[in-house]
Amino acid sequence: MSDEPQTSDPTASMPADFETDPETEERIPVPEYEADQYLPESEHISGIREDLLREEFGYVRTYFKSREGKYTELQRQLNQAHLGKTFDVYLTRTLWFSLASALVGGLVGLLVSWLFARTGVFTGLTAPWAPSVDGPFGAVVRFVSANKAAIGTSVLSVSLAGLFGAITWYTRYYYPSYIVDVRRRNINVTLPHAIVYMYALSFGGMDFVTVLRRTAETEGTYGEVAHEFETVVKDVDMFGSDLFTALRNARNRTPSDSMEQFLDDMLTMLDSGGDVTEFLRGEANKHRDRAVREQDQFLQTLELLSEVFIVGFVAAPLFFVVTLLMMSFLGQETLSMLFLIVYVILPLAMVLFVILISTLSEPFKQPAHELHEDRGQHNAWPGESVHKNPRFQAFRRIRLRERLWSLLADPVRMFRRQPLYTLIFTVPIAAAVGGYLATSMAVTPVDFLERAYEVGVGLAVVPFIIIAVPLALFHELTERRKRHVAKRLPDTLDILASANQMGLSLSEGLDLVSRNLSGTLAEELLKVRNDIEWNADVRQALLSLAGRLQVPQLTRTCKILAEGTRSTGDLHKILSITAEDTRQRYRLERNRNQELQAYTTVVILGFLVYLAVIVILDYSFLGTIVEQVGDTDQLAQAGLITISGDSVGIYRALFFHSALIQAVGTGVISGKLTANSVFSGLKYSIGLVALTVLVFGFL
Incomplete structure (x- = not known):
């Protein structure tokens, strides 16, 4: 070597x-x-x-x-990002892009300066200090004063040109590191599944080189891991490297420490002449145990985040609200601070908190493996000879008619497959309803505070419900279907493995399973059995199943089985391996969901505490004080308090709006904690918003 x-x-x-x-x-x-x-x-x-x-x-x-030594790290990142450029070429292009961006920034500066000159902004500029005209710098002062527009234009243009150029340079310079970080996370997540895939193929009798080639072809399932092995295959096929050198080059190039260690162990195994199948089995078990340990640590982090939520989004806002109210009674003006907290700080903090959870959850997020339905040669675009056939147009009309009938027979099918499609219809409806209500109620900007409940319900709550309810409904239906498939899949694979070991073919085993199961999975397995019997293409039937359901666990399983049918007749071995891995992964997900339910309860209870305290402040405290004091306007004029009769309504409007913001944010955060999805939290947001509207409606 x-x-x-x-x-x-x-x-x-x-x-x-x-x-x-x-x-x-x-x-x-x-x-x-x-x-x-x-x-x-x-x-x-x-x-x-x-x-x-x-x-x-x-x-x-x-x-x-x-200056090659200075940019060694950049070249390493370019290699790991698979950008295919040397550092000098990349930096040269970056420099030209930066200069072009600086030119654009200079032109923008000239345009803004022209607008400032037309509106008199430059004329009204004054110096932060007033140096003496008769002093040593008197000539400079007179020159600047006489040429404000020219100097302002120069400073603004040069500043914007430098800003645009610097942003372009640093964005391009650090872009490879961002790509490397994304690839690293993807590799760390998908590597355990890819190892199981390789183990199943090797256990089925496929030689090691073919296993690597098959893994390199699974981009849609294993993402960046497939790209790493694709470089190994290209290194051997296109550049004439031996397998050891290709694996070592991939080891040196990969951004993932886990992948690097895996390739190190693989090289050691190959160099010592070890058993490839046994090595892959050990690696699969090792990464499975590591996933359990990492999830335990992640759950502890989420527990800490739920406590941070209680302190940061329940206790802290209440503390500031009560404190500012007390300061108002002592004669301080606090409405501006409350406006800042309710409409700026609180929403922005919730957005940042969701981003924090997403960042921490990214290493544990399973990629959405996608295989398109009806994928294969039969889906290829017809050639020119087919188009010239006089029957082709009739065929196209028949196929279009079948698709229309299919859509009419099940019009919500596309919403079940992709819940975000509901926004195409709900957003225009919500906008129309909101516009109608705003017109009918003759809403003015002042009404958002003076008629806070009526306007808030009509222009905020109703459109939110119109948009959120269909989206949450179809999202939950989709997730429920995925959970059902993931739950039944391990037992289904065990039955198929037993049936295959007893001598039944795959189609006969699928028929046996579909007759003893119910629900979506049974119906889909029956379709697979029919596809195999009618088309005699096992691989295509399995990939079509994965494309129709779009469940990550099922997609990985179908990919393994599709390749396993090529390499061995003893399919029960591969089925057993896949069943055990799927069961372990399902248990891992189930344990996580069960433990996270407690954190969701804590977060929702935190919102209920916030709502209760706000209601007490609004009804029992603020209202009672106004009644007891009597003529608050005279006291406000005397400077004893800043709460007048008009400001009481403003405080109540702020309380109502803060409760609505908390309701939406609490639901979204609950969804991120439990399922790492804001859409999973919409059901909580809908319920909490409805509760808020009812509570304030009875005040």
Whole structure:
């Protein structure tokens, strides 16, 4: 096995005098932990050699190439991001993009300056201090005062040009690191499933190289893991590397520590002549145990976040509201601070909290594996000869008619498959209803505070219900179907494995299972059995099943079985492996959901506490004080309190609006905690908003 990476000679097309100079050869930097082995330190380039570089690559690219050591990390990120560029080419393009962006920024500055000049903004500018005109800088002061517009235009244009250019430069410079981070998370999540896939194929009798090739073809199922193995296959097929070198190159290039360790262990196993199947089985068990430990740690983090929610979104707002009320009675003006808390700080804090949960949950989020229904050669676009056939137009009309009848027979099918499609209809309806109510109630901006309940219900609550109810309904139906399939899938696979071991074919086993099950899974398995008997294409039938249901666990299972049917006749071995892995994953998800229900209860109870305290402040405290004090307007004029008869309604409007914001935010956060989905929290938001409207309606 060679210790040096096999790379093509990049200097083949260079001039002879340039080609013989080792210091002017193009070198692609490698990861820093192999820099000492493959990337010697760059020496100072003499004037003649620098002239050769400039002649070959230009001034800008030569500038970056002569500083190779400075950009080793950038090159490593470019390699890991699979962007296919060397650092000098990438930075050269980044520089040109930055200059173009700076030019745009300068033009924007000129346009804004022209608008300022037309509106008199420059004329009204004054210095923050008033230096003496007769002082040592008197001439400068007079010059600036006489040329405000020109100086302002220059400063604004140069500032915007620099800002636009800097943003473009740093965005492009750090973009590879963002791509690397995304790929790292995707690899860490899908690697355990990919290892099970490889183990099942190897256990079924497929040789190791073919296993790698099959894994490289599973981009739709295993994402970036498939891309990593695709580079291994290309390294062998296109660049002539041996398998050891290709795996080592992939190990050096991968952004994931888990993938790097897996490839290290694989190289050790291959070098020692170990059993590939046994190695993959051990790796599958190791990653499964690691997933359990990591989930336990993640649940502890979510428990801490639920406590943070109680403190940050229940206790803290109540503390500020009560404190500001007391300050109002002592003569301080606090309405502006309450406006800031209710309409800016509270919504923004909830958005940031949801982003925080999403960021922490990203390493544990299962990718949405998608396989398109009816995928295969029969779905290819007809050729020109088919289009010329006189019967083709009749065929197209018949197929269009069948699709229309299918849509009319089940008009909500597309909503069940993709709940977000409901927004196409509900958003215009909500906008129309809101516009009608605003017109009929003759709403003015002042009414949002003076008639807070009526206007809030008509223009906020009703449109929200129109949009949220269908979306939440179809989302829950979709998730319920997925949970049903995930729950029944392990037992179904066990039955299929037993039936196959007893000598039944896959279609006979599917018929047996479909007759003993009920629900969506049974109906779909019966379709698979019919597809196999009528079309005799097991692989296509399984992939079509995955495409119709779009359940991640089922998609992975169908992919394994589809490839397993190619490699072995003893399908029960692969079915048993898949059943055990699916059962373990289902238990993991079930345990997580059960434990997170307690956190959801805590969050909702926190909202109920907030609502109760707000109601007490509104009805029993604020209202009672107004009644006892009597003429609050005279006291307000005397400066004893700042709560007048008009401001009482404003405080009540703020209380109602804050409760509505809390209701929506609490539901969304509950959904993120339990299912890492804001749509899963819509059902809680709908219920809490309805409760808020009812409570304030009886006040």
